[in-house]
Amino acid sequence: MARLTVPPEVPVVGEPGDSEERVENGHRGRWPDRLRQRPWLVVLAIALVAGLVALLALRDPDPPPLTQRDVDARVSVGLEAQAEEEARAPAEATLAFATIQPSLVLITTRGANSEGEFGGTGAGVIVNATGAILTALHVVEDADSITVAYTDGTRSPATIASADPDNDIAALEPETLPETVVPAVLGGGVQIGTPVYAVGHPLGLPGSLSAGVVSALDRDVRVDGGRRLRNLIQIDAAVNPGNSGGPLLNANGQVVGIVTGLANPNDESLFVGIGFAVPIATAGGTAGGPPR
Template structure:
């Protein structure tokens, strides 16, 4: 019989197959690590771009001030201040407006051994009856007294009461204006307090002068040999025609009645020192108790 011979299978080299698989796995690992590095680099680039964008959009802040900027801002501030002051009346204006309805002009006529004479002075309405408070020396030698009110009313007046020791007098007008506006009386003032004298100096009606209280409790001698005591000394200008007029504080309240001025010359013109009777003293002339 014939005999078949079966050929043997070729042996497989297992060690080569493992090496091939190991090489493929290493290549995959390297690719994976490369991808990680690429992603990391990309993230870094994106982060840097984001930071650059934020920095580019951030407000750099105001530019440094120059001298021109400073000058411009100062000018704007001064202009705003001037506008505010223009809208707000000065204290003197408010005081003047407050006393205007109560201020009167006093004119007198008389005669003596030298002939006829005339004079002017000021006064202030101090109560609802229309009583006018003034300086006694303005009216004491007059044969006739005329009071002129702010509304144009003119009327004769007589001396209702007088206090020669303090040079004050109260006048009773024959006729009152349609509206009687008494002044508001103030209290005691201090040295340095701003004050305003209102009257008709040298025939100039309704004039205001400003100053401060220079001293208190002054004793002076005035025309006629009178010795006046406890006066308010002021540096606000007063001249003939101011006598009898009100001395005001910043609120327009009457704190004194102007009585005279100190002058070392023979001219009866203001040289820097005026005097007023405190309203606490002058109030007794119109029947009110000293305040």
């Protein structure tokens, strides 16, 4: 007899759609469950957001546009700084004097003539390493004795080593040199308007400087004794008795001439606004140096 098998009953689990809802509910609860299981993910996310906010806060904002007022203010500050720096810097004349001072010489003379004894003062400048001194010939030519004094206090008798009467220039040879011989630096030619400084001992005032400019070139003047000096530098820097033979300097402290005299239309020996100097190109040869 055949047996009949009955299929097992399928248990009823609920109304249609329950399984879909459970699936959906299961999906909706998956990420919160993971976050609860991994709290470090929350901390990491918060830290990343905080870092981004801090980075944006620290980033420099765009600079404001530059205005004309800003430009003027910066230019003004720059000009003020430049003016202060220039005010602190020594003047050209100060530098020129400091350069020539170790080479400057005071010359005193003694002599006698038909009118009796006389004495005089003048200036000179060391022009080479052997200690040769350039000066104006009229300062020393009639003297029986010549004494030179250096800026370090050394004093020495001196004699005329060579002379150029046509240009009123003499070179002196001292018996004793200073401890340190500092020859002057000889310069080149000058032009009208060039700033110049006459250094000497006017009216017995040692180590004096006067400032001016070259007011003319190639001047010819007649001097005592009927001589005529030619091709002189005319200057408006003050020169007086005691300046004769001293150096005429440019702004760099280089010797560009040897002071020889001054204009005296009223037969006065005091400065009246015009002085003269022999160009160093002419005077230098008297001390044995090549013309410049």
